[in-house]
Amino acid sequence: MQSHTPPSNLHGIVTNVATKLMGATSSNASTVSTEALAELVSYLDVDVSFLRHNDHKIRATVLVAEWPVRPYIPDPDPLHTIYFADADPIFAMAENAKEPVIVRPQAQGEDYRQRIAEAGGAPMISLATVPLLSGDVTTGVLGFVKFGDREWGEDEINALTVVATMFAQVQARTNIEEQLTYHAAHDDLTGLPNRRTLLAHLDDRLAAHRPGPVPVLLLSLGRLKSINDYLGHVAGDQFIQGFAAELRMAMDGLGLVARIGGDEFVAVPSETMDLAETRRLAENLTARLTEYVTIAGEVINRIVSIGVATGSPGRDSPSDLLRRADEALVSAKAARVDRIGVFSREMLARREIRADMELHLRHAIETDALTVEYLPEVDMPTGKVLAVEALVRWQHPTRGLLLPDLFIPVAESLNLTGELGEWVLNAACADMARWRANGVGFDTMLRINVSPVQLVATGLVDTIAGTLEKFGLEGTALGVEITESTLINDLISTRATLCGLTEIGIDIAIDDFGTGFSGMEMVRTLPVSTLKIDRGFVREIDTSADDLAIVRALIGLARALDLTVVAEGVETDGAARSLLREGCSRAQGFLFCRPLPAAATEQLLAQGSVATTVAT
Structure with a gap:
């Protein structure tokens, strides 16, 4: 605390205190208030001063500043929070006081001395307290104590009332500041930090x-x-x-x-x-x-x-x-x-790859940075190529060749499946037209995958018909594959679209059959021509009785509905033989051929078949 000569009159002291309190904020209010109390104690020639705020929610008075500061403050401090229900008469008066209260030993009668005795025989003091008011609410008290007797002049009490008003203004201002600070740092709904x-x-x-x-x-x-x-x-x-x-x-x-x-x-x-x-x-x-x-x-x-x-x-x-x-x-x-x-670090790597794809997939579609490979569908006994499934790939400039399992979910999250599907349709039909121009692929079907978004969108039939016409292809040259779960998303729109596609000669295949919810009735009532058995049931069909039973049931369903059945993901001779024994001769999988670029696919179509050693 800096030493200085206090002003010689009440007007000067009030002016000095006002100047100090003008700079008070929630962060320095206690320090500034202590300095102001020190100046008032010096001028008034009293022994103790205090500034307390009332917390009416808990009915208590809370110490904000005091002068002189006690050399030793115990923990917990018995003077910091005093509940009005337990307070002595002097503190109790501060709860709702609206006018200054003066207490002098010489001016008090027997009633006062009795209350002092009840409070534990406190020493005789001269006390002046002035309430801090906010409207009709007593928000605190400003107090001054002189050990022994002291006469309080009317001009002094008036000056202290002005000072108390200033302290009340500081209190209101810092309360608002603290509330703003609190709300800036906390969640409004839960009160937790934000x-x-x-x-x-x-x-x-x-x-x-x-x-x-x-x-x-x-x-x-x-x-x-x-x-x-x-x-x-x-x-x-x-x-x-x-x-x-x-x-x-x-x-x-x-x-x-x-x-x-x-x-x-x-x-x-x-x-x-x-x-x-x-x-x-x-x-x-x-x-x-x-x-x-x-x-x-x-x-x-x-x-x-x-x-x-x-x-x-x-x-x-x-x-x-x-x-x-x-x-x-x-x-x-x-x-x-x-x-x-x-x-794990692998998680972060996957997130980085996904973020990269989200940023660049649209540009890749617009600039033809994608490519299409073709997975042959063959007749297992002869190896004859019956169809080729168009599979989109992304030749990423820094991450190499990306498979659709990586970027299709990204396309879905960005609502790009429609644009991506249309790009694949155009690219695959262009390749088919080129193959036929070179004299191959006339008896081979081109299969493309259609997303749920495309299937329920208006205009898909017209888009496909226009693309076929653009490249000089007939409808029977094309097959459309939809996933089984897609069928239940919007059955009315799906049925209308599928009927429109079959009217122009397009084969409709249900992909990954057996994993969804379509059931016999739905398949029976839709214009579906082909069922493709999901690879999950095919992979271990020769060793798993459960998988064999499921595949047998699916083949029986296809036979009962007069549908073509194709097994996906055939990778072993054992699986191929089991399928043939159950009456499924059409398949695709790495046992016969891996996906091929367009040029290699053209060469395969020129040969007409793949090598096969499958026998029943």
Whole structure:
């Protein structure tokens, strides 16, 4: 505290205090208030001063500043928070006082002395207190104590009333500032720290001088969308609030808990942990948080998925650590077993590849950076090539040849399946037209895959018909493959589209048959010509009685409906022989031929068949 000569009049002291308090903020209000009290104590020649704020929620008065500052403050400080119910008469008066209160030993009668005695025989003092007011609410008290007797002049009390008003203004201003700061750092719905606070915390934990590893658990609360849709957003908010409260209790004293988005929360344990230790914590949280809860009268099984990751101080950033936890969470949701995913480098590599594809797939379609390879469909006894299935590939400039299993999901997420499918249709028909121009492929069907988006989109029949006309191909030259599960997405639109395709001569095949939900009735009522048995049932048909029984049933269904049946994924002689014994002679798979580029496919069509040694 800097020494200075106080002003010689009340007007000067009030002006000095006002100047100090004008610069008060939530971060320095206590210090500035202490300096102002020191100046007032010096001018008024009193022994003690204090500034206290009222907390009416808990009915208590809380110490904000004092002068002189006590040389030793015990912990806990008995003067910091005093509850009005337990307070002595002097403190109790501060709860709702609206006018200054003056207490002098000489001016008090027997009643005052009795109250002092009840309070424990406190020393005789002269006290002046002035309430801090906000409208009709008493928000605090400004007090001055003189040991012994002191006369308080009216001008002094008036000046202190002005000063108390200034302190009340500071209190109101800092309260607003603290509220804004709080809301900027916390989630409105749950009161938990928000993403900004989490990032600041992780930034500190990941500083070079801090210990590590730094653990992070990213939690996703399942079924929130269903609750919002079915029970309403009020119920959804209750669901989130209940989970936040449970998570806060589960992590009590163990670290920071934050909400960073709709159904996502982050827990950062205070202690350093490796991945194994962090996973054990995740298992404990899962056991505690996965339970039945009642929301809006409905009993709901609360499901939690957790992604686990750790970061190294001085090397990893908060975004690095959260990205790893997010990748682990994706893995946890996909697993559907214990719903806990632990980060690995392979996860990050997959995420980087996906991000790369999301950025560049549209450009690849627009610039013909894709290519088509063809997988022959053969008659197993003779090796004759009956059809070729067009399979799209992406010759990525830095990642090499990418198979559709990698980028088709990306195309779906970007709503590019329609554009991609149209590109494949044009490229494959162009190749077929070129083969026929060179005198081959006239008795071979070209099969292309059609996505669910294409199937229900208006204009697919016209698009395919226009493409066939563009390249001089008849409808019977083309076969369309759709996955079995596609049939139930929009049965009315699907039936109309398939009927339109068959009217122009196109063969309709159900791909991956046996894995979906179509059933005999749906297949019977749709204009389907071919069933392609999923490779999962074919691979071990010669050693698995279950697979053999399924394939036998599917072949029997195809025979009963007079449909062509094709086995996919034939890779062994044993599987091929088993299929032939069950009456399936058409197949495709690596046993006969791998996918070929267009030029090599043309050569194969010129030969007319592949080498085969399959015998029943």
